[in-house]
Amino acid sequence: MADQRDELRVAVIGAGPAGLYAADALLGMEDRQEISVDVVDRLPTPFGLVRYGVAPDHVSIRSVRDTLDRILDHPRIRFFGGVHVDDGTQGVSLDEFRNAYDAVFLTYGASADRPLSIPGEELPGSISATEFVRWYTGHPDSPPEEFTDVLERTRSVAVIGVGNVAVDVARILAKNHAELQHTDMPDHVLAALVGSSVEMIHLIGRRGPAEAAWTTKELRELAELADASVRVDPVDVQHGPSSQAVISSNKVAARNTAVIEDWAHQEERDSARIIRLRFFSRPVRIEGDDTGVRALVVERTALTESGGVEGTGQFVTIPVDLVIRSVGYRGLELPGVPFDAARAVIPNDAGRVLGPHGPIPGLYTAGWIKRGPSGIIGTNKKDAVETVKAFLDDLDHGRVPGRRDDEDLFARLPDPVVDTQGWRRIDSAERRLGALADKDRTTIHDWDTAMELGARSG
Numbered sequence: 428m429a430d431q432r433d434e435l436r437v438a439v440i441g442a443g444p445a446g447l448y449a450a451d452a453l454l455g456m457e458d459r460q461e462i463s464v465d466v467v468d469r470l471p472t473p474f475g476l477v478r479y480g481v482a483p484d485h486v487s488i489r490s491v492r493d494t495l496d497r498i499l500d501h502p503r504i505r506f507f508g509g510v511h512v513d514d515g516t517q518g519v520s521l522d523e524f525r526n527a528y529d530a531v532f533l534t535y536g537a538s539a540d541r542p543l544s545i546p547g548e549e550l551p552g553s554i555s556a557t558e559f560v561r562w563y564t565g566h567p568d569s570p571p572e573e574f575t576d577v578l579e580r581t582r583s584v585a586v587i588g589v590g591n592v593a594v595d596v597a598r599i600l601a602k603n604h605a606e607l608q609h610t611d612m613p614d615h616v617l618a619a620l621v622g623s624s625v626e627m628i629h630l631i632g633r634r635g636p637a638e639a640a641w642t643t644k645e646l647r648e649l650a651e652l653a654d655a656s657v658r659v660d661p662v663d664v665q666h667g668p669s670s671q672a673v674i675s676s677n678k679v680a681a682r683n684t685a686v687i688e689d690w691a692h693q694e695e696r697d698s699a700r701i702i703r704l705r706f707f708s709r710p711v712r713i714e715g716d717d718t719g720v721r722a723l724v725v726e727r728t729a730l731t732e733s734g735g736v737e738g739t740g741q742f743v744t745i746p747v748d749l750v751i752r753s754v755g756y757r758g759l760e761l762p763g764v765p766f767d768a769a770r771a772v773i774p775n776d777a778g779r780v781l782g783p784h785g786p787i788p789g790l791y792t793a794g795w796i797k798r799g800p801s802g803i804i805g806t807n808k809k810d811a812v813e814t815v816k817a818f819l820d821d822l823d824h825g826r827v828p829g830r831r832d833d834e835d836l837f838a839r840l841p842d843p844v845v846d847t848q849g850w851r852r853i854d855s856a857e858r859r860l861g862a863l864a865d866k867d868r869t870t871i872h873d874w875d876t877a878m879e880l881g882a883r884s885g
């Protein structure tokens with residue numbers, strides 16, 4: 428059992444909001460016991476999707492990074508970037524962490540995308556929002572030129588999905604240079620977006636305006652763009668009984684519907700780019716060949732009385748050169764850790780990882796990999812606190828087994844890793860790069876450059 432007089436050592440795998448909020452809550456227990464927390468990430472930089480998901484033009488939301496960064500100032504926390512945790516074949520095995528720490532928190536997020544499962548999904552020019560978001564936020568896994576040519580020749584795009592990520596993607600595609608130049612996007616991304624030939628952006632939803640998952644604030648932004656206007660077909664805002672029921676019982680749905688009804692009845696204005704909201708449209712196939720996408724075929728749908736969706740047998744072919752599928756994120760299995768494949772999460776009880784015989788001592792989880800990809804950034808704080816409470820309860824009841832090995836894992840890791848000071852060097856370099864373009868920062872997208880700036884020798 429972990430000795431209450433000893434310093435407790437906890438490893439947190441994944442330096443996104445869930446990992447850092449968990450670390451913060453753990454450090455908050457210092458008054459009852461000495462504790463040190465090591466937070467590791469496979470990327471050279473911390474903050475997970477706050478850095479590589481939240482849209483670069485949402486400056487105030489992205490500033491959550493500053494709050495998360497202050498957690499790293501605590502003297503009892505260490506950050507190690509460039510550390511991939513796996514079964515030990517390419518990175519460091521989870522077993523090594525479990526040996527060297529009293530408890531391990533798995534907070535590695537949900538980084539894969541959900542498939543749409545329609546013919547043509549694999550054609551070149553059919554991409555996931557995950558890939559596109561990674562590219563425009565400067566994720567080091569994303570090649571800089573990945574979408575430059577595609578955007579240059581794309582006039583019409585279908586963004587499939589009616590959640591906030593789909594709205595982010597549509598808005599980023601529709602903004603002009605003045606609207607994007609002060610973001611932290613890497614220069615190659617800004618150049619490709621500004622130089623794109625995109626004129627028409629179709630936002631495609633299977634159900635109606637009342638059933639869409641976006642928030643009203645995000646939705647309204649679409650009508651505030653300098654060079655783009657929104658169009659909605661009035662036929663899409665004729666609500667059936669099940670939608671009426673949603674509108675009466677759900678304030679967000681009521682607000683969203685009111686905004687969309689306004690758009691459907693407003694006079695069309697000329698603009699360089701048009702965002703066309705298409706509801707009751709179920710994608711059935713993507714047409715094209717090995718040179719690219721030509722069209723998206725959708726079937727018009729109708730809502731059943733219970734709110735389900737049924738096809739009407741009426742098909743519409745929408746000419747497009749690019750399809751961006753934004754139908755959700757999905758967690759991945761970590762070798763050696765129980766996984767609920769149906770829900771794509773780690774099975775858990777209030778954050779205690781559940782094996783076949785109950786909680787696995789010393790193993791915890793928080794964030795998207797614990798509960799699935801839902802909620803806002805702040806949801807991960809509450810979620811992480813719940814897990815830390817479960818850990819404290821286990822500690823109080825002697826259910827934390829204690830580390831087997833007292834050696835500092837990071838004193839002997841052979842590969843270069845980025846520690847907190849290294850991250851600060853990357854951070855300063857990004858701010859200097861940004862200052863050259865009169866902005867707060869420019870994201871360093873290149874993996875090798877980040878590692879060179881940040882890595883200490885192993």
Ligand SMILES: Cc1cc2nc3c(=O)[nH]c(=O)nc-3n(C[C@H](O)[C@H](O)[C@H](O)COP(=O)(O)OP(=O)(O)OC[C@H]3O[C@@H](n4cnc5c(N)ncnc54)[C@H](O)[C@@H]3O)c2cc1C
Nearest residue numbers: 441443444445468469475476480512535536794795803804
């Ligand atoms: C496109 C997009 C836009 C969003 N916009 C908003 C928004 O505007 N407002 C809002 O409130 N929320 C937004 N969210 C949601 C928010 O980003 C998430 O709630 C939050 O990031 C989830 O936190 P997490 O720590 O669970 O996962 P993540 O943020 O994904 O962090 C997980 C970390 O684990 C690391 N990792 C993964 N695998 C390994 C491994 N094997 N070894 C080591 N490290 C690993 C990853 O590199 C990553 O840094 C957005 C999400 C997306 C996808």
